[in-house]
Amino acid sequence: MKNKVTATFVFALLVTGGLLAMYFLPTLKVDGYTLRKVDLLSDLRPEPVEEVLCDSDSLELLPVVKPVFVDTCKTGMVCIEDYSDSTMRGMSRFYDALAQRASSRRPVRIAYFGDSFIEGDILTADLRAMLQSRFGGCGVGYVPITSRIAGFRPTVRHEFSGWQSHSVTDSIGFNRQLQDLSNHYYVPSAGAKVALKGQRVYASHLESCDESSFFFVASDSIWLSAVTNQSDTVSYAFPGNGALQVATVSGNIRNVEWTVERFDSAAVCYGVTMDGSDGVVVDNFSTRGSSGQQLGGVPMPVLKAYNRLRTYDLIVLQYGLNVASEGITNYRYYTSDMVRVINHLKEAFPQASILLVSIGDRESKDEAGNLRTMPGVKNLVRYQQALAAETHIAFWDLYQAMGGEGSMVKLVESKPQMANYDYTHINFRGGKHLAELLFESLVYGMEQHEKRKAYENE
Structure with a gap:
C-alpha cells in the first residue's frame, strides 16, 4: 500500500501557494462587476487608515479646558479654610477691600469679637500693628465709653467719669434693646466725659490718628464737645431721633476728650474711636464671660446703623473659653445658636x-493631677469648623496654630512666659506670637486670592 502523506502535503502546499499568489493578480471585472480580491491573509492585515481631506475652516475646534485653580498652603502654616458659597461670605470680599484700599474713601475695617482671651487688646493690638505696617492706617480704633480694664490696656490711655455702665453679662438691670454691637451701653449724666490718648509704648501707629468719632442715641436734643490735643474745641448740637448718630472731629489727633454737655431727655452712648482716614482699622470687641451667643440679641436696627456709619469689611468671631467643658463632647446646642448669630x-x-x-x-x-488638653476642646474645635462650613464662612484653627495638644503648657513654660498659670489665657507676648501666625495666614490667603483671580482672568 502506497504512502500518500507526502503527496497530500505537497498538494496542500501548492494550493496554499496558489492562493497566496492570487493576491497579486490585477483587479478583474466581469460584466461590469469588480471581483473581490483573493486575500488569504486578510484577517491578519491591519485596517487601512483612510485620510479625509477637508477644509480646515469647517472643523469645530473644542475649547481648551483650564484645570481648576487649587489653593496651596505652606508647610508648617495653618491656613484659613474658606467655606463660602455663591454669597461670597468667606474671605474674598475682605481681600478685595485690601487690594482696592487706595481707591476707597474710607479705611478697611475689621471688627474682632471675642471673650477674655483678647481682653485688653491682647492679640488684636499686634495684629493691628502688623496690618497697619503692611497696608497703612493708624489709631487704636473703637474704645467703649468705660472699661474695667482701662488701666490694663497698653494701646490707649483711657479715662472717663460720669457714666452708668451696662453689660450683657450683668445679672440684672440690662436692657437688651439698648445695647450696641459691643454688647454694652452707657448712660451719661450731664458733663460726663471720656478721654483717649494715643500710646506708642506698646505698638506702632498708635500715637496719633486722623479722626475721632463719638457714637450715641438720643431721643431729644443733645449737646457735645470735643477737645483735641488739649487745645482745640469743637461743639456739636444734635436733634434727637432715637437712632444711632455719630459726631466726628478730624485733624492730627494725639488725644481727644469728648463731653456730654447736656441733653433734654434720655440719651445712651456707646464708644469713641481713634482712626486713620485710610489703611486698616481693627476694633477690639471683647466681652468677658461671653460665648458669642449674645451677639444674636443685638437689635437689627442698631447693627444696620453701625453698618451704615462704620462699615466693616471683615468680622472675626473668636469664642469658646466659656463654652468648652471637661465632660461635654457634643456642642450642637451651641453651634445651633451660633448659626442664628452668624x-x-x-x-x-x-x-x-x-x-x-x-x-x-x-x-x-x-485624675492623676497631670496637665493635658481639656477633652472638650478638641470636640469644640471640630464643631466650630462644621459651623463655619454650615454657614459658608471662613475658618481658622487656632488650636492647631498654637501647636495642638499641650501647646498651652508650652506657652506657659516658655522663656519668656507667653501664657498665664491658669493654662487658659495668653499674655501680651503670647498674643503677639498668635497674631503673627494669623497675620501670616491672612497675607498668604490674600496672595492666593490674587493668584486665583489672575489665573481665572487669563
Whole structure:
C-alpha cells in the first residue's frame, strides 16, 4: 500500500501557494462587476487608515479646558479654610477691600469679637500693628465709653467719669434693646466725659490718628464737645431721633476728650474711636464671660446703623473659653445658636467677610493631677469648623496654630512666659506670637486670592 502523506502535503502546499499568489493578480471585472480580491491573509492585515481631506475652516475646534485653580498652603502654616458659597461670605470680599484700599474713601475695617482671651487688646493690638505696617492706617480704633480694664490696656490711655455702665453679662438691670454691637451701653449724666490718648509704648501707629468719632442715641436734643490735643474745641448740637448718630472731629489727633454737655431727655452712648482716614482699622470687641451667643440679641436696627456709619469689611468671631467643658463632647446646642448669630450678622453687614477663629488650647488636670488638653476642646474645635462650613464662612484653627495638644503648657513654660498659670489665657507676648501666625495666614490667603483671580482672568 502506497504512502500518500507526502503527496497530500505537497498538494496542500501548492494550493496554499496558489492562493497566496492570487493576491497579486490585477483587479478583474466581469460584466461590469469588480471581483473581490483573493486575500488569504486578510484577517491578519491591519485596517487601512483612510485620510479625509477637508477644509480646515469647517472643523469645530473644542475649547481648551483650564484645570481648576487649587489653593496651596505652606508647610508648617495653618491656613484659613474658606467655606463660602455663591454669597461670597468667606474671605474674598475682605481681600478685595485690601487690594482696592487706595481707591476707597474710607479705611478697611475689621471688627474682632471675642471673650477674655483678647481682653485688653491682647492679640488684636499686634495684629493691628502688623496690618497697619503692611497696608497703612493708624489709631487704636473703637474704645467703649468705660472699661474695667482701662488701666490694663497698653494701646490707649483711657479715662472717663460720669457714666452708668451696662453689660450683657450683668445679672440684672440690662436692657437688651439698648445695647450696641459691643454688647454694652452707657448712660451719661450731664458733663460726663471720656478721654483717649494715643500710646506708642506698646505698638506702632498708635500715637496719633486722623479722626475721632463719638457714637450715641438720643431721643431729644443733645449737646457735645470735643477737645483735641488739649487745645482745640469743637461743639456739636444734635436733634434727637432715637437712632444711632455719630459726631466726628478730624485733624492730627494725639488725644481727644469728648463731653456730654447736656441733653433734654434720655440719651445712651456707646464708644469713641481713634482712626486713620485710610489703611486698616481693627476694633477690639471683647466681652468677658461671653460665648458669642449674645451677639444674636443685638437689635437689627442698631447693627444696620453701625453698618451704615462704620462699615466693616471683615468680622472675626473668636469664642469658646466659656463654652468648652471637661465632660461635654457634643456642642450642637451651641453651634445651633451660633448659626442664628452668624445669619444675624450676615443680614446686618451684607458686604462683610466673616472669619470664625476656633478656641485655642486649654489645659485641665486628669485624675492623676497631670496637665493635658481639656477633652472638650478638641470636640469644640471640630464643631466650630462644621459651623463655619454650615454657614459658608471662613475658618481658622487656632488650636492647631498654637501647636495642638499641650501647646498651652508650652506657652506657659516658655522663656519668656507667653501664657498665664491658669493654662487658659495668653499674655501680651503670647498674643503677639498668635497674631503673627494669623497675620501670616491672612497675607498668604490674600496672595492666593490674587493668584486665583489672575489665573481665572487669563
